[in-house]
Amino acid sequence: MDYYLISAAAGDPEPAEILVEEFVLNDDHTAAGIDSAAWRAGSWAGAPALTRELRSDAGLRARVTAVDRPAAAEALALLGGGELPDEAGLRAHFQRQPLPAESPLDLGSGPAARRYRILFAGQLGERELADARAALRLEPAADPRVAGTAGADGFMWELRRIGADIAWCVDVTTRPGGGQDVTALGALLHHHRQAIRGLGLIPVTIERFA
Structure with a gap:
């Protein structure tokens, strides 16, 4: 809770x-x-x-x-x-x-990656952003909209800014055909949601795009 x-x-x-x-x-x-x-x-x-x-x-x-x-x-x-x-x-x-329920986008019949998005309302100051990078073990990214990326055990994730000071999200992607454990995925999504929530952002929803 x-x-x-x-x-x-x-x-x-x-x-x-x-x-x-x-x-x-x-x-x-x-x-x-x-x-x-x-x-x-x-x-x-x-x-x-x-x-x-x-x-x-x-x-x-x-x-x-x-x-x-x-x-x-x-x-x-x-x-x-x-x-x-x-x-x-x-x-x-x-x-x-x-919360709105929509079917994930079908990207084809082959073994595709699955991408989950944890959407947050609010803004991160410079100190909170640094803490978020540390909590999610992020490395720098070339895309200025992305605060950093990381990965482990068949999962990749990134902290991304949405719009101009509108919101933030954490996108978690599974490796195509990797057969990642559902329990491990749930634990990872929970950890990332709680880590960013603890820095002042409010979790809005968790969506799947593929």
Whole structure:
């Protein structure tokens, strides 16, 4: 699960609300939806509208901090919300924000590479970009839109800027005909999503293009 603290104003260190999200994944590790609940005004409730706003409103993102479960539990206690429910208890409050479902592009009948894209809302400053390169073990790329590339165990990935200060993505490509383990792919996508999320970007979806 992903935990976020939301302050009343940008720059305010004290949280006012807590958002909990969980990506709903298909068998191929693409995203089917985002389940969420928020603690606000003294109670938990489903938060699909807040989930949508977080990905479309830069002003809201400026008030949001990604945290781990212990930090969320500490914040909830300070806000007078008592003990943070376990994951099953949080799921009881969830409501789902569906994500668009499209069939991957068929590039032919031969053994083609598969390309997955983890899309993020927000921007990376120079320090965060350096941290992202370190977290993903990236090497420099010739393309100015690409912050770096790396690869291991039949997978290749790159951190890419989308548009002019619009968004970022991590593209993960499998080797054609490589037969990469599905579990390993899921673990890699999860690691990359959490690594970039921890630097301040908000994961939007996970798509497959081939």
